[in-house]
Structures are given as C-alpha cells and as structure tokens.
Amino acid sequence: MSVEFLVTTLVIVLTPGTGVIYTMATALSRGARAGVIAALGCTLGSVPHMVAAVTGLAALLNASTVAFQSLKYLGVAYLLYMAWSTLKDKGALTPDEENAPRPAAKVIVSAVLMNILNPKLTLFFFAFLPQFVDTGDPRAFPRMVELSLVFMLFTFLVFIGYGVFAAAVRHHITSRPHVMLWMRRIFAGSFVALSAKLAFF
Template sequence: MSLEFFLTSLFVVITPGTGMIYTLACTLGFGLRSGLLGALGGTLSIISHITAAILGLAALLHASAMAFQVIKFAGVAYLIYMAYKMLRDKSQLNAQALGHDDAQPRSDFIIVRDGILLNLLNPKLSIFFLAFLPQFVDVNAANPVVDMAMLGGVFMVMTFGVFAIVGVAAASVRDKVLAQPSVMNWLKRGFAATFVALGARLALSEQ
C-alpha cells in the first residue's frame, strides 16, 4: 500500500461529512460511548459501498439514472428525517434531561443503525470507491478483488480512527457544553441544519 493511498484516504476521511457530524452529535448528546457507536455505524456503512464497487454495482448505478435517483432521494429523505428528529427529540442534546452523566435515551442498536443508514443511502460513495480503489491496485495483481477489499479495510480503519478522535475531542468539552443549555440548543439547530445542507448537496449531485 502506497503512501499516496494513505494520504489521499486521510484527506477524504477528515473532510467533514454525515458520519463525522453524527459522531459529534451522539457524543455531545449521550457521551463518548454513544459517539463511538455512532462512529462505528458510519464506518460499517462503508462495507456496502466497497462491496458494491467490487461487484460492479456502482457501475450499474452510474449507468442507470433511475436507480441512482431512487437511492439518492431515499438518502436525502433520511437526512431530512434525521434533522427533523434532532429538532423534535427533547432528550437529545438536552442538558437538563441528560444531566452530566452518560445516560443513553436511545438504544445502542438505534445509534449504530442510524449511523449506517446515513451513509448507506448515498450512491455517490459507491461510485467514489469504484473510481478510487482501482487506482491503487496493481494491474498485474494475481487477485485484484482481494487487493481492493484490503484497501477498503484500511480505509475503514482510518475512518473509524478519525471519527473516534473527533468523538474523544467532543467528549473532553461535553461537560462545559452541557452546562450551557442555550449553547446546546444552538448546537442542536446547527446539527439539524447541517443534515439538511448535506441532504441538499446530495439532492443536487449528479452521477
């Protein structure tokens, strides 16, 4: 694996997106453990995109405008739903409801599930991996599929590592943030607005 692959992957991973925003929201709302579960969900969603790229499903999405649009707008709808849920959920990012402990109003399963779905319904990721991974596979490799899978695995490890660091950083200031309900309310609105903005960006994206 080349240095170029690591540097390019790191640049892609540290670019703020739904997974990172979701990790931040979970950490500030429910504590580090939930933040790490959110990071896990965002990372696990990559498996489907890497698999789609390896199996050529991403090429089908690229060729089929209908399939791409259906999955894309399902992803947009889910991002908007997450924004709505964040604004309506009185316990999420609520200092008075959560106190200063790591109480978990939502189950671990739901946190991981939402993290997976946020990225799972983005067809651009499958197409990205289809274009990205083959660039770092030797054309003379005995089994390029295995090499692509290994590169995808390294990308996932890097993704979880960066998300985890973001979660730890957010957890270090969580008590101070929780002590200021007005700040929490603005953060909640900010996260919701970010999900809407990401949904709008996805809606305007082309194949």
C-alpha cells in the first residue's frame, strides 16, 4: 500500500464535509456515544460506493450522465432537508431530554443516506481508487477491496475524533441557548453551502 494513497486518503477524510458536519452536530446534541454511532453510519454509507467500484459498475455510472446527475441532485435535496431539520426545534442540533434519546438506528440511517447520496465518495471510489490498482494484476479485485476498507477505517477513526471533540465541548455550548441557536444556524448554513457546492459540482 503506497504512502501516496494513505496520505491522500487522510487528507480527503480530514476535509470537513457532510459526514463531518453531521457527526459533530449529532455529538453536540446527544453526546460522544451518538457521535460514534453517527461516525459508524457515515462509514457504512461508503459500502455501496465500494461495492459498485469493485464490481465494475464504476464504468457504467461514469458513462451515464443522467445517472450521475440524478444521484447528485438527490444528494442536494437531502442536504437541504438536513439544513431544514437542523433549524427546527427538534432538528439535528437540539439537545435531547435524557428520557427521550434519538434511536441509534435513526442516526445510522440518516448518516448512511447522506453518504450514499454524496458524489464526492462516488468520484473517489469510481475514479480515484482504481488508479492505485493495476487492472492487469490478478489480485486487482481483492486489492481494491483492501484499499476501500482502509479508506473506511480512516473515515471511522477520523470521524470519531471529530465527534469526541464536539462532545467534549458540548456542555459549554448546550448550556447557553443563544449559542445553541447560532450553532444550529451555522450547521444549517453549512448544509446549504454544501448543497449549493454539490449542485454546481
């Protein structure tokens, strides 16, 4: 496994995007455990992209403008939905009451959907990843699986780091209603900005 692949993967994962924002928002509102669950969901959202890449569907999607555009605009719509939810009183950045935690399954499903509809991951797995695999290598298939799993591991660990950090400062933020209001606005604005960037990607 090349150093170039490891460094590039780390840079991609560290760059704040939809998954990082969602993980931090979840950790701020519900604590470190929820942040870890969100990180797991974002990581699991990479699986469909990995499966598509290693089974040869990459060429099909890259050749179909309609398919890629459809995926992109579904992602835009979902990001706008996340922005709207975040602004609501019961949105992603509203502290839960201790007796009414958000189900882990719901956190995971939201995170998985977000990453499934993220063309940045599609481009990574469909275009970037194969560059590190020799198509003439008889072990090309397991090699792509190996690289994909490393990417997912990096994603999980880095996102946990973001979530733990957010949870660590949670009390200082959630105990101040005006700060929470502005945090909701900032996160909602981030989702809107990401959706706009994605729409013109």
